[in-house]
Amino acid sequence: MLYLIGLGLAKGDMPYRAKEVLKRAELFAESYTSFIGDEYIEEIEKEAGKEIKRLERSDLEEKASEIVGKARDRDIAVLTGGDPLIATTHKILFIEAKKRGVRTEVMHAGSIITAAIGESGLDFYRFGQVITIPEWSEKYKPLSFYEVIDRNLSNGQHSLLLLDYSEVKGSSMSIRAALEEIEAAEAHYRKGIISRGTSIIVMKDVSHGNAERLYCSLEEAKEKDLGPGPALIIIPSKISDVEKEVMDSMYPR
């Protein structure tokens, strides 16, 4: 059996029923699509009484076949940040197992998607398509994310923007870098949907003790730069009266 076990957002978010499985299974953890602290993994290792093998992204892509092969005869558990089947790279294992008829069990856990939307104060049903802001390289500076924000706004929908995660840096891109890309996209498309004065929401370390949440202008968000850590941006469409009332109680003034 191949178990895909979600670690959620913060230390201790793993479903408690996973503990039984960890005792009998060979354990792997991926470490590249989200922030899984070493401390969290070490706590689980202690509980399970065995080592958890760390996988890099390249490992997982190469070793998917090997891991699934092992799971044919014995219990293998792969621990992943967030909710296991959301990141495409985690899904590789699931699909490989399905193709080869290897039994799977997924233990779902908290995802940044529903956590951030819930903690924003905005209405879940008013969000449009989710977007990842790509980290630019010297040679590749895509801007097409702007088209999704534009379409969401035209539809009266809020946009949740996840920030690209760099395995090399071990962190997501900074809020400031993402906001600069959005400004560059506005300068390119010139549809006038975003300016320095646009009110946006930024969040860092959702669900952690040091979580930060701001509702302010794009310019202020750039200046405050919340520092490293898993972060995201929400570009709201027109905020309803009910949403406004909720938000009034939730954000520092």
Next chain:
Amino acid sequence: MLYLIGLGLAKGDMPYRAKEVLKRAELFAESYTSFIGDEYIEEIEKEAGKEIKRLERSDLEEKASEIVGKARDRDIAVLTGGDPLIATTHKILFIEAKKRGVRTEVMHAGSIITAAIGESGLDFYRFGQVITIPEWSEKYKPLSFYEVIDRNLSNGQHSLLLLDYSEVKGSSMSIRAALEEIEAAEAHYRKGIISRGTSIIVMKDVSHGNAERLYCSLEEAKEKDLGPGPALIIIPSKISDVEKEVMDSMYPR
């Protein structure tokens, strides 16, 4: 401190760090917006060594102020299905606490939103706005959900349709009833976006041992009617080649 603790989708999905809190807090559980089995609540009661008080929807709305008041001086934990801040009714407590300056901690857990999208095989980033299909009464038969499906399809986006939950019946509406409403909406709007032959996904009991997942025509889904239990429908937009390859390995043929 007011703790809002997610119970996720299946028995044992609660974050393991919640266990420490349950020992010292007064416990409440809501039972009306999702399927939280009695067995699951009893297991937690046994673990915590105390009773968990059950709240009906009307209770929660009336008692929000009382519960938050208690949380000013001692630890109160409210257990909720899925991820706590997604359902509007759960958010009432969170907002009330924020307004009155009562400290809160949210423990996020698996949500049907990310679980169902992950298990559908479709690309998370291609989903548009999420919709709830309302259960019709004699006097109130809203059809406007159709407009959201139509817009999602026009944008090349998949639609996740949640099914209204009836506290009275203790179950969500049936897949068959939801599909009949969709057909009635098509007959009303006549945009030709859905017919008996349209390929759709239906899922029941996501994340449970008896989970069912079908990819078939609307007509077949109506005939198979998967019976009672938490269910949902996905109306895919054009499925990409990558999505198709994934789905080929995931659905019974």
